[in-house]
Amino acid sequence: MIKKLKNMLQLLKHVDLQQLDALSKKVDIPALMDGMSKMSEEQLKGMAKLLTSDRKKREAPEIDADFYNIEAKLSADDRNLQLKVRGFLEREIKPIVNKYWLHDEFPFEIIPKLAELNVCGYVYKGYGCAGGTSLMDGIIAAEFGRIDPSIATFLGVQSGLAMGSIYMCGSEEQKNEWLPQMQRLEKIGAFGLTEPEVGSATAGGLTTTCRKTAEGWVLNGQKKWIGNSTFSDITIIWARDVDDNQVKGFIVRKDNPGFMVEKIKGKMALRIVQNGLITLTDCLVQESDRLPLANSFKDTAKVLQMTRAGVAWMAVGCARGAYENALDYTLKRKQFGKPIASFQLIQNHLVEMLSNLTAMQTLVFRLSELQDEGKLKDEHASLAKVFCTLRTRDIVSRAREVMGGNGILLEYNVARFLADAEAIYSYEGTKEINSLIVGRSITGISAFV
Template identity: 75%
Template sequence: MANIFSSLKNAYNLFKHVDFDKLEALSKKVDLPKMVETISSLDDKQIQGMMKMMGGSGKKRELPPIEGDFYHLGDEALKDEDRQLQLKVRAFLEKEVKPIVNHYWNKAEFPFEIIPKLAELNICGLTYKGYGCPGKSNLMEGILAMEMARIDTSISTFFGVQSGLAMGSIYLCGSETQKQQWLPLMQQFKIIGSFGLTEPEVGSAAAGGLTTTCKKIGDKWVLNGQKKWIGNATFADILIIWARDEGDGEVKGFIVKKDNPGFTVEKMQDKMALRIVQNGIITLTNCEVEEVDRLQNANSFKDTAKVLQMTRAGVAWQAVGCARGAYENALEYTRTRKQFGKPIASFQLIQNHLVEMLSNLTAMQTLCFRLSQLQDQGLLKDEHASLAKVFCSLRTRDVVSKAREVMGGNGILLEYNVARFVADAEAIYSYEGTKEINTLIVGRAITGFSAFV
């Protein structure tokens, strides 16, 4: 009797999980007795292989981490202290920025609530010495620019305008009094800055074609003209305005306060890229600026170019971040998106796209690492920064395009992030000097001939 109950129990355990409706449907398609006989003739290794193929091995597949720094450049180049700062900034961006960025990008508004939190990181004016600034390396600054752009290029651009273009103009071209007055407050984000060089009809020709003018009258300067595409302009407290002196024809820089008489700003609408960045059209109508607010060491466009050279390296790093964000989002998507019963990351053509993306990204990273090393060694030249800007902005376009491609139709949906990177890559491609202008800077350096008109 005990044997009978044991047999019944085994039979129950064997069949209690069987879906008999499916079994009946299967019996109409295959010869079940023959299939059972065939399977029973397999050895253990063959059965394990079959179960693995069916996804029944019982072991959870452990996928490699999603890591855009394939050559581990950050691990090798950074001191422990700097590596911890990088990870701290990354954690901040993942927690505070990533969850809200699509909402603000879609509305073309700026998330002002993150500014005090950014200030707590103590990374503004990262490379400057004194004035409350950390005095870190240019390499560290580049890596943090990448980290920001990896989550959102708009936030990285806002930070670059504040920390690089606006503060950099005062740091490189201001008097000691001006540095003491403005830099500590800007470093803490208590004062927001902007940088006004580009004009409605003057972009690449800024070196010799500025139409905004300044004229010395007594102890004041009177500015007239317009500026366009000016990031942070709608809410900045001070704006660095570059204008051509009617007296000597040279370009000079001014610290213009938002409440200066004759200063107005209008927000630009309907952008398809960097929608979080609040770009403005500035109009200066007999705008009076005190002599004490003229940048005392900005006496020609060569001084303006010093600021642009410094920040152009940062834009190359932004391109790396934009590409890295697109690549990592695309890689994660392909590992979870299934077609034909398995993740699309297992398909050869998808893997080919991913490897091409990673190849471009890794080349960009290694170039920018060397660029920042040159900058830290005091060896950076215009052509070095321009070559990085040309190469990285071009390759970023390619990376984001392939990221969008492997995601199919979902690649154009904002919720999957890559669409934002695709759009923002177009802005990176154009600002801080177009491909053509930066190409001619490099061409002049390697040939000895200037092809500028």
């Protein structure tokens, strides 16, 4: 009996005088005490737990989308660089992207700041570049994608496609002329492969032509969806030689006669990226601006293989950004008196998102390891591009789902990812084309038309 009385007194410690006074106006206190005296010790403990549970505010765990702690495999220097890039993007890019995305404009003021970050052309050796690993280059692409896929695409075109074409197919003179300036973002590059009527069929169906003359090379045709081209200093143009029917690459300068760019308007995705429709009308290019090691589409494909891995990483970043913003929202948004993160259906969506994201992270990590080991094949990059962009679409869709109507508002930082994921899904090879590359590898049978 004495033990039970102690438990009752302990229970009353959790009730202050103001609460007790309010309770006395609603409840017969003597009767309540009598009832409590008849409770078992377990019942009293249960009541104490009920009274104190609301007082214990549970701190939500820190949002960490690296669920399998993959980033722990990075060296200390690489981890520091990752955090440096992340801090820069959070501080300089995140506050402005919604405004520029909405107005379909590019924030040119960030270019000098990006140059100071010193990550452009990260994997190339020499020419002012860092000579870093493909793995770290992928990590950087994901960090950019986590904040804004448009700025990630700008860097991917500059650092990967444009610089990569010169690095892999250019002469030593061309590399020395352009790569250091492009690394410092003093000169901006674009990559012209896709055409208005030729997307997936670029391997054998380019309609843009080149013809050797005494004055140089004459290019005719059009290129579409060319990122950065409205303000780039040079554009890498791929054209079919009318004499040998082989694809060749050229450095076309913005002031070359016969070169014209028209901005593509009305996009619903990657709106910060300035895509152009390029028209080449008897555009004259000097022999010194022809890429000497670009003599067939196989040479073009080498550049695409390298950058396709970067697109997979960018998709991971896009998915991570959507997931982190959605999780944060569900922890803060309350319905029926409690955070919506406490509801079973919301938690199911969050777990599905995290499962896909974790699978993507482990896949691209190994992909870049293969690249650094010199073992990367077309089918490796294609599988990563297919899987990651497909799963990203699912993640951003669920992110919008858990946010309800607010998910379509830019201010909640998921609507952009939802739209941008559609562009990432399609460029650098559609799901179908990349699937056929993998299918050919595993069956030994080409299903291309």
